[in-house]
Amino acid sequence: MATSLPFQRALVTGGAGFIGSHLCERLLAAGVSVEALDDLSTGSVLNIEHLRGNPLFRFTVGDVRRIADLAEAVDRADAVFHMAAAVGVRLIVERPVHTIETNLEGTTNVLECATKKRKLVLVASTSEVYGKSDKLPFHEESDLVLGASRRPRWAYACSKLMDEFLALAHHRESGLPVVVARLFNTVGPRQTGRYGMVIPRFVAQALAGEPLTVYGDGSQTRTFCHVADTVEGLVALLAHPKAAGGVFNVGGLEELSIADLAARVIAGTGSASRIEFIPFEEAYDGDFEDMARRRPDLSKIAALIGYAPKRTLDDIIADVAAQHRTA
Numbered sequence: 001m002a003t004s005l006p007f008q009r010a011l012v013t014g015g016a017g018f019i020g021s022h023l024c025e026r027l028l029a030a031g032v033s034v035e036a037l038d039d040l041s042t043g044s045v046l047n048i049e050h051l052r053g054n055p056l057f058r059f060t061v062g063d064v065r066r067i068a069d070l071a072e073a074v075d076r077a078d079a080v081f082h083m084a085a086a087v088g089v090r091l092i093v094e095r096p097v098h099t100i101e102t103n104l105e106g107t108t109n110v111l112e113c114a115t116k117k118r119k120l121v122l123v124a125s126t127s128e129v130y131g132k133s134d135k136l137p138f139h140e141e142s143d144l145v146l147g148a149s150r151r152p153r154w155a156y157a158c159s160k161l162m163d164e165f166l167a168l169a170h171h172r173e174s175g176l177p178v179v180v181a182r183l184f185n186t187v188g189p190r191q192t193g194r195y196g197m198v199i200p201r202f203v204a205q206a207l208a209g210e211p212l213t214v215y216g217d218g219s220q221t222r223t224f225c226h227v228a229d230t231v232e233g234l235v236a237l238l239a240h241p242k243a244a245g246g247v248f249n250v251g252g253l254e255e256l257s258i259a260d261l262a263a264r265v266i267a268g269t270g271s272a273s274r275i276e277f278i279p280f281e282e283a284y285d286g287d288f289e290d291m292a293r294r295r296p297d298l299s300k301i302a303a304l305i306g307y308a309p310k311r312t313l314d315d316i317i318a319d320v321a322a323q324h325r326t327a
Contacts, residue, residue, distance in 0.1 A: 005027075005030055005032060005239050006120075007032065007077075007238075008032060008033060008078055009032065009033045009034075009035075009076060009077045009078045009079070010032050010033070010034050010035070010077055010079045010080070010081060011034075011037060011073050011074060011077035011080045011081070012036050012037070012080075012081045013037050013064050013070075013080070013081070013082050013084035013106070013110060014037075014038055014043060014064075014082075014083035014084030015034070015036020015037055015038050015048065015059070015083070016036055016038035016040060016043030016045060016048050017038065017047065017083060017084070017087070018043075018047065018186075018188075018190050018192070018227070019083055019124070019183075019186055019227055020036065020043065020047075020081075020083040021036075021047035021051075021190060022227045022228065022230075023083065023231050023234060024036050024048060024051060025051065025231075026231045026232070028051065028054055028057060030235070031056070032056070033056045033058075034051075034057050034058070035057075035059075035060060035073055035077065036051075036057070036058070036059045036060070037060045037061075037062045037064070037069070037070070038059075038060075038061065038062070038084070039062060039064075039084075040061060042086075042087055042091070045059075047190050060073060064082075064102075064105070064107075064109055064110060065102065065105040065106050065109065066109075067109055067112075067113070070109050070110065070113055071113050074110070074113040074114055074117065075113075075117060077119060078119065079120035079122075079238055080110060080120065080121045080122070081124070081234065081238065082107060082121060082122065082123045082124060083124045084102075084106050085102060085103050085106070085124065086098060086099035086102045086103055086156065092152060092153065092155070092156040093153070093288060096155050099152075099155060100155055100156075100159045103159035103160055103162075103163055104159050104163070107162075107166060107167070111123075111166060111167060111170050111176070111178070114170075114176060114178070115170055115174050115176050118176070118177075119177075120178075120238055120244075121167070121177065121178040121238075122178070122179045122180075122181060122234060122237060122238045123164070123167045123178060123180050124181055124183055124234070125160050125161075125163060125180050125181060125183070125247075126156075126157070126160045126182060126183055127182055127184040127185070127251065127294050127296065128153075128156060129144055129164065129182065130144055130145070130291075130294070131144055131145045131146040131154065131157055132145045132146070132147055132289075132291060133145040134292070134293070136293055136295050137295040137296055137297040138294070138295065138296055139297040139299075140246075140247045140249060140297075140300055144161065146158060146161075147289050148289075151288070151289045152288075153288060153289050153290070154289070163180075164247060167180050168180065168245065168247075171245040172245075177244040177245075179238055179243045179244060179245075179248065180246070180247040181237060181247075181248055181250050182247065182248065182249050183225075183230060183251065184222075184223050184225055184249065184250065184251025184294060184296045185223060185224045185225060185252070185294065186224075186225050186226075186227050186230045187199045187200070187224050187226065187227065187316050187320065188227030188228065188316060188320065189227070189319050189320060189322070189323040190323070191227070191320070198222075198258065198261065199224065199265070199316065199317065199320055200320055200324075201213075202261065202262055203269060203317065203324055204324055205273060206266055206269040206273045207271065207321065207324055207325065209271065209272060210273060211273055211274050211276035212265065212266065212273055212274070212275050213276050213278050214258055214275055214276065214277050214278070215258075215278055215279075215280050215290075216277070216280050216290060217259075217277060218257055218258045218259025218260075218262070218275075218277060219257050219258075219259065219292075220257065220258055220292055220293070221255050221258070221292070222255070222256070222258065222261070223251055223252045223253065223254060223255045223256075223295045224252050224254070224313055225250070225251045226309065226310075226311035226316050226319070228310075228311060229252070229309040229310055229311055230250055230251075233248075233250040233301060233307050234250065236305040237250075237301070237304075237305060240305055242304060243304060243305075246304075248300055248301045248304070249296040249298055249300065249301060250296075250301060250307070251296040251298065252296075252309050252313070253298075253309055254312070254313050255293070255294075255295040256313070259275065261313075262275045264313065264317060265317055268314055268317040268318060269317070
């Protein structure tokens with residue numbers, strides 16, 4: 001099957017991860033040859049096992065922090081989706097050195113390799129870069145407000161922000177066709193709750209009849225996006241010639257509190273679980289600081305590629321629950 005995309009061969013770093021594996025699926029369905037590069041530190045071969053019989057798919061175990069692992073894979077591709085990163089609040093808090101080095105070194109290497117061969121690049125960033133800003137909804141031109149450097153939460157946000165600065169610097173200096181996508185709480189099948197992701201954790205607790213553990217008072221809000229909608233946005237951005245050099249929010253529409261989310265999960269799974277509130281200092285440590293609200297302004301990406309999320313929060317909960325029931 002011929003692809004209608006402006007590239008025939010794609011490299012997906014972090015391709016055995018949650019979002020990366022769904023991205024590989026989407027590209028293969030479009031007829032693109034895909035190489036997934038992953039060190040399996042947080043990804044899993046189980047996420048891509050069903051793809052390994054596809055003649056257009058190749059999986060390489062490798063670390064984006066090592067040029068030797070990365071350079072040839074970039075050479076083989078026309079486009080690079082750089083999804084590899086340290087992920088999850090728990091991992092970020094418990095392994096801050098790993099978090100910073102993985103993000104900064106990995107992105108530096110990807111951009112250097114891509115610049116040498118003039119490859120299309122998409123760098124996956126995060127809504128965490130908006131930090132403690134209270135100017136809602138978050139727009140790509142908004143000021144960014146990060147917390148104190150002693151709080152590891154902001155080290156992650158800062159490292160991803162430096163990824164953005166570096167990507168845009170390559171675009172300005174050499175004309176590298178790079179796009180930055182700020183992802184807002186992407187959720188769906190294959191996501192694990194192991195590193196603190198809230199919906200898979202809530203769903204697992206609800207299906208087991210256990211209390212849903214809400215950290216803090218539950219008033220903090222988030223906006224969730226189904227991974228299928230996120231992936232559509234990423235592919236369309238990298239395929240659009242006017243996206244290069246731009247920063248784009250990619251996310252969902254419905255903002256709700258974590259306490260309300262817990263209630264929605266209980267209702268959506270038909271569970272009899274109760275909700276239990278746990279102080280942040282018990283869940284993480286005394287230096288943990290959370291973002292009060294998170295809601296994207298999607299006007300920029302909508303104007304360029306017509307992006308509009310199709311799946312609701314209830315769709316997300318149902319899909320995650322269905323996977324847990326069959327696991």
